[in-house]
Amino acid sequence: MNAFLELLRKRRSTRQFTDEPVGADTIRTLIDATFMAPSSKNTRSTRLAVITDRELLGKLSTMRPSGAGFVKDAPMAFVVMGDQTAADLWLDNCAISATVLQLAAESEELASCWVHVHGRPHTDDPADGTAEEYVRGLLGTPADYRILCLVAVGHPAATHKPHVPRDEDREKVIYFR
Numbered sequence: 001m002n003a004f005l006e007l008l009r010k011r012r013s014t015r016q017f018t019d020e021p022v023g024a025d026t027i028r029t030l031i032d033a034t035f036m037a038p039s040s041k042n043t044r045s046t047r048l049a050v051i052t053d054r055e056l057l058g059k060l061s062t063m064r065p066s067g068a069g070f071v072k073d074a075p076m077a078f079v080v081m082g083d084q085t086a087a088d089l090w091l092d093n094c095a096i097s098a099t100v101l102q103l104a105a106e107s108e109e110l111a112s113c114w115v116h117v118h119g120r121p122h123t124d125d126p127a128d129g130t131a132e133e134y135v136r137g138l139l140g141t142p143a144d145y146r147i148l149c150l151v152a153v154g155h156p157a158a159t160h161k162p163h164v165p166r167d168e169d170r171e172k173v174i175y176f177r
């Protein structure tokens with residue numbers, strides 16, 4: 001199996017990390033990789049925030065009623081944003097960027113997990129607004145920088161079985177011959 005297919009198999013969402021920080025050079029490598037992602041009409045609308053501040057990670061972990069709690073113990077996270085003035089397809093561009101980021105992290109033998117922000121409520125009470133508004137308020141980023149997700153990254157403290165191709169997935173394909 002070639003190295004890329006092996007990487008795809010190995011990448012699993014991991015929510016437990018060791019205390020070891022992600023080095024500055026590695027963070028730079030991940031940033032560079034993320035911006036190599038394809039984008040609609042080459043609009044390159046993705047923007048990133050790099051968070052290593054422990055207090056901020058703790059606050060980000062409460063962005064949603066569930067699904068983000070583990071972020072408080074992650075060594076770092078990237079917030080993946082799209083400048084909506086740069087591309088109508090900012091959301092699609094962001095999703096590709098976040099995926100490339102996760103694969104790049106795996107290639108650096110780091111673990112990662114996507115935490116969704118866009119379209120999710122901050123709490124169970126709609127009056128408390130959206131997770132996106134909460135995260136933007138914490139970061140102070142411009143309103144035009146729409147937030148798709150956060151990707152937590154770190155050295156893995158848990159291992160998960162690699163993916164294997166599934167027969168049920170092969171049945172999801174329609175062939176026109």
Ligand SMILES: Cc1cc2nc3c(=O)[nH]c(=O)nc-3n(C[C@H](O)[C@H](O)[C@H](O)COP(=O)(O)O)c2cc1C
Nearest residue numbers: 011012013014015066067068113114115116117160
């Ligand atoms: C669009 C999207 C949203 C996700 N949101 C969350 C999330 O909010 N919290 C979380 O812990 N995992 C989240 N995940 C991770 C998924 O739970 C995970 O990818 C899925 O269970 C498959 O497992 P795998 O990544 O190990 O293949 C998200 C993944 C995607 C692609």
